[in-house]
Amino acid sequence: MKRIILPIFAFLFFGCKKDKTSSPVPTVKTTEYTFDNDANSGLMFKDGESIEVLTSEARRYEIGKVLRVKAINATTIEVANFAPVDIVDATILLTIEGQAKPIKLFRIAKIRAHAVQEIKYPFMEGNTKFLNIEDQEIDLAPYKTTGLALNQVSFDFTGDTDLIKKLKTLAKLKWKIKYHDFDPADDPTNNWKENIDAKDVRRYTGLMINLAYLIQAESTKTAFIAEPITDNNNVLLTTAQKEEALKKMIDIPTFNCGLVVNVSGLGGGYTFGVANHVLNDYLTNDVSFIAIHEISHMIGYSHSSSMTYPTNPGNRGAVVAMGTVYREMLTKDILPIKTSNYYKPADL
Ligand SMILES: [Zn+2]
Numbered sequence: 001m002k003r004i005i006l007p008i009f010a011f012l013f014f015g016c017k018k019d020k021t022s023s024p025v026p027t028v029k030t031t032e033y034t035f036d037n038d039a040n041s042g043l044m045f046k047d048g049e050s051i052e053v054l055t056s057e058a059r060r061y062e063i064g065k066v067l068r069v070k071a072i073n074a075t076t077i078e079v080a081n082f083a084p085v086d087i088v089d090a091t092i093l094l095t096i097e098g099q100a101k102p103i104k105l106f107r108i109a110k111i112r113a114h115a116v117q118e119i120k121y122p123f124m125e126g127n128t129k130f131l132n133i134e135d136q137e138i139d140l141a142p143y144k145t146t147g148l149a150l151n152q153v154s155f156d157f158t159g160d161t162d163l164i165k166k167l168k169t170l171a172k173l174k175w176k177i178k179y180h181d182f183d184p185a186d187d188p189t190n191n192w193k194e195n196i197d198a199k200d201v202r203r204y205t206g207l208m209i210n211l212a213y214l215i216q217a218e219s220t221k222t223a224f225i226a227e228p229i230t231d232n233n234n235v236l237l238t239t240a241q242k243e244e245a246l247k248k249m250i251d252i253p254t255f256n257c258g259l260v261v262n263v264s265g266l267g268g269g270y271t272f273g274v275a276n277h278v279l280n281d282y283l284t285n286d287v288s289f290i291a292i293h294e295i296s297h298m299i300g301y302s303h304s305s306s307m308t309y310p311t312n313p314g315n316r317g318a319v320v321a322m323g324t325v326y327r328e329m330l331t332k333d334i335l336p337i338k339t340s341n342y343y344k345p346a347d348l
Pocket residue numbers: 293297303308
């Protein structure tokens with residue numbers, strides 16, 4: 001008798017264990033969308049798009065949310081990809097004011113680079129049962145007829161792909177980005193390009209992602225802290241002061257981005273400008289000497305500080321430390337935006 005029972009127990013135990021790894025079995029399936037062609041999405045920053053649209057307030061985005069969902073009204077939301085690369089396998093999270101845990105609103109199998117599309121809230125048209133981030137079932141039926149008030153919702157994205165994990169690290173930065181035509185009167189004597197165009201903005205979106213990725217990286221912090229860097233009075237910054245300088249870069253609330261001519265860059269306050277050659281180069285070369293120089297101006301450092309230009313002895317400074325890390329990131333092919341995933345080879 002015992003000889004028979006023993007193998008049965010072993011089998012049951014095995015079966016039980018297997019079952020446990022696949023539970024709990026969610027009864028709710030998260031709706032999936034694809035925004036990968038002209039039939040299911042439009043494109044932002046298309047050639048010929050007007051300056052008014054390119055530089056519009058509606059195109060402002062947070063660097064930590066380059067996959068941006070925003071409510072248009074109580075029933076309709078807009079999904080937009082501000083990265084110049086396709087994003088796959090993302091989950092959009094909805095937080096309703098008063099509810100502790102974000103809800104998995106829908107999945108995106110694929111959204112092409114710079115795609116934009118308006119959709120109805122999935123619960124308006126389909127099933128009202130959703131899962132929150134802990135896979136607990138939430139019924140959104142109370143909102144099926146009224147929708148959700150604009151001021152009670154916020155959105156984020158998540159996912160497990162390498163690209164999404166990198167894009168999520170940018171949430172450490174406070175940068176809200178918008179593109180600008182700083183020379184609306186087309187004055188030929190200033191250093192702003194007369195008309196910023198769609199190709200400028202397309203490439204710029206990738207530059208900002210890579211710069212943010214550089215600035216948030218732990219390897220950058222290590223190199224930056226180890227680097228001798230002087231302040232505006234040519235006095236060496238302490239470790240605490242360097243940490244503070246890096247924190248200031250991370251905390252810049254607004255980047256008003258423009259294109260410069262005659263010079264390589266321009267920066268101060270919330271204004272950030274780079275020349276066409278920087279937009280050409282950042283996928284293959286270090287651009288810290290210009291970009292970090294200008295960002296250092298934005299946080300208050302002048303040309304007397306080696307936050308902007310390297311100084312002697314040893315030709316050291318912030319742009320040297322940052323440049324070394326950026327070049328490493330290029331060599332290791334770990335920057336979020338690279339030549340191999342940028343969607344429009346003709347831009348490069
Ligand atoms: Zn300068």
